[in-house]
Amino acid sequence: MTENLELTPTTALNWMDAHATQQTPHVDFTLRRGTLTDNGATPWYATLGLGTPPQPLRFMLDTGTLNTWITASCCASDACQVHQSFSPEHSTSYRACAEPPSSVPFGPWGAMCVVLGEDICHLERTCSGETQLCALDEAMRIYLSVSYDGAQFAGLACDGGLGIPAVPCDTPSALLEQLRKQGLIDHAIAAFRFDPERGEGRCLMGAVEPERFDPDTLELLPVIPLSGELNYLWTVRLDQLQIGGETLGGALPLALDTGSSYIKGGRGIIARMLSAITDRGRRPLRVNDPSAFADYPELSLQLGDTNYRLAPKDYFMSLNGGWEVGVQYLEGLPDELLVAGSLFLDRLYSVFVFDPNPAGQRMVALAQPRRAALSASGVWRNEFGSTLEIGTIAADGTFRGQYRSDTGASGVYPVVGVADPEPAGDSISCAFSVSWRSLEGDPDPSWHWVSGFVGTIQLRDGVEIFSTSYLLQRDITPEMPEWMATAIYPSTFRRSND
Structure with missing residues (x-):
């Protein structure tokens, strides 16, 4: 029985096959790529319905947060005007919670003033080959933003975020966990694939697509929780970090964050990375011509037995009419913590495994993707x-x-x-x-x-x-x-x- 199978590198492929899309119930999210900005957030989002009747809203599917939130119609900030907003007054299933308004901090981004409410999510669920629009049995708890403090929110490609934390949630606010608890999926796993060239991707909750990755490249990584308030991150061990052949660290924590775009980190590790990339300040962090990439070094991240290599064209990001190094310091992170967003994850098939076995060990599986080929059909x-x-x-x-x-x-x-x-x-x-x-x-x-x-x-x-x-x-x-x-x-x- 695969449900009781202990997930190890040896058994991982069998476990993946047993959770293929055609064999297990799953919820399907089509991912679209919005405009990339310099705010450090992912450009990827999925559209799903919230409320009754369902209001279509764009959410980032975010493994880098505990929070599930949405822009509300009563938001008075300028940043709200560029987003679609949820109108609780137009939903017959919305229920306001008794908690008073509060402020949710987002580090260097600023904060949002929120009220807490509950409403129904409408999702596309596939079971036995049939896809139907279904509503969750239990309402989700969601922060409704009534104001934004920080200009970065205006640059978001989405209207809100769905948290996919690596820890259990006491309240029904983490969608992946709720789908399993309500019996809509058999297993709490979230599989992501991205195709930046086409600007499209897919997230499956409850299943994987073995045909979409190379099984010979599958790397299974145990999640090593951080202590303290960052314990919700999907953190794995980065065995070695090299830039241009220079080793900058080993046995570092690396958080895999589908809600981010850049590689971010604490002051110590980012300072060393930027120094190595720029040859101690001799090369600029921004170029106007991609031919300049030839002067920059390769990044290498060793996770388990695999070296993931990023050429300069991979870690430079097209922004503001030029190309900028997608590595930045993020205030509030421990000195030696790295967070890898879409700059890294866009090039991989990734599976976030919330509860694979009786021991409850969280896992992340990474593999080289098989892209959809061009076709005339x-x-x-x-x-x-x-x-x-x-x-x-x-x-x-x-x-x-x-x-x-x-x-x-x-x-x-x-x-x-x-x-x-x-x-x-x-x-x-x-x-x-x-x-x-x-x-x-x-x-x-x-x-x-x-x-x-x-x-x-x-x-x-x-x-x-x-x-x-x-x-x-x-x-x-x-x-x-x-x-x-x-x-x-x-x-x-x-x-x-x-």
Whole structure:
């Protein structure tokens, strides 16, 4: 029985397979990547419903906090104006708690003045292959922010945060723990994958995706709780930290924080890191041209048996028209504590294991991800709003589909084409033909025309682009001579998620 399996490096892969998405109930969060700012917070967020009827709000899924909070409609601060806010007065299931308003500190960020309330979360739960929108049986306790003290809050990509702490919570405020307690998931695990190029990712609570990571790279790390008020962090042992071959420390605590963007830390360790990165101040912390990365050293973090290497292009962050070193001091942290956010986690498949075995040992599993490959299949939309639907690519590269247009000729048209079924590079060459004989509607002159499209699919700034040139061939008549009957045009499609 996997439920009683002691989780060790030897048994980890079997345990992961037993908790695959198709075998166990889970809650699914689609992650989107918002704008990265210099406030140190993650740009990733998920949208879920809060209240009755559900109000769609953007939450960061945060392993770096105990708090679950949301911007409230009564918030009077300027920072609230850039966020969607929760309106408790429009929720029939909202209940205010008796506690008086209080201030929640966020370190160098400032603080938020909050009131405590309870309401229902609405989530997408999958069980036995069926996905349904479901409401939690028990209301979640949430801080409603009524004011922000600190300009950094205005730069958040989200409207609030869902805490995923590494310690049990007395009140129903930690979603992962609540899902397990209410029987909506069998096991309290949260699996994250990110695709920064596409600007999308996924978090599963209750299950993992073994097909999304390389099992040979799986590293299982026990959580070593910090003493004191930071005991909620998912802290593992950093066996060795090197920059440019220089060892800066060993046996350091490293907190893995999905709510952060930078690598942050206490004054001592960050001072040594910045000194090594800048060659004792000889190199700047900000550059205006990425070609300057060649002058900077590699970062190496050894966790267990694995060295995780970050090239300069990985730890410089694109901000404010240039590139800045994503390593910073965070006030209030112990001198030798490091916190790794999306700068590190974006490149990994990570699983936060809250209670894997009877001993209750928290674990973090890290592995190299298997990214979703480029594919021609799916729905594409061009600059005129016309859609191209490409079906499954057969083993010989052929496919069928449909082209839908409301501009010029309006209708639904059959498509046949070819594309590489197993692309190995960073682009896909694709060609298809369209017969303008619509499958719907009344005949028109265009029913006798044909087109041939040829182009390339590439990922550009996180968006899949299908750039084509197409040849339109009309009938040749005395009124339409050959030179007029043949025309070549450009057309650019973008993948549609509708």
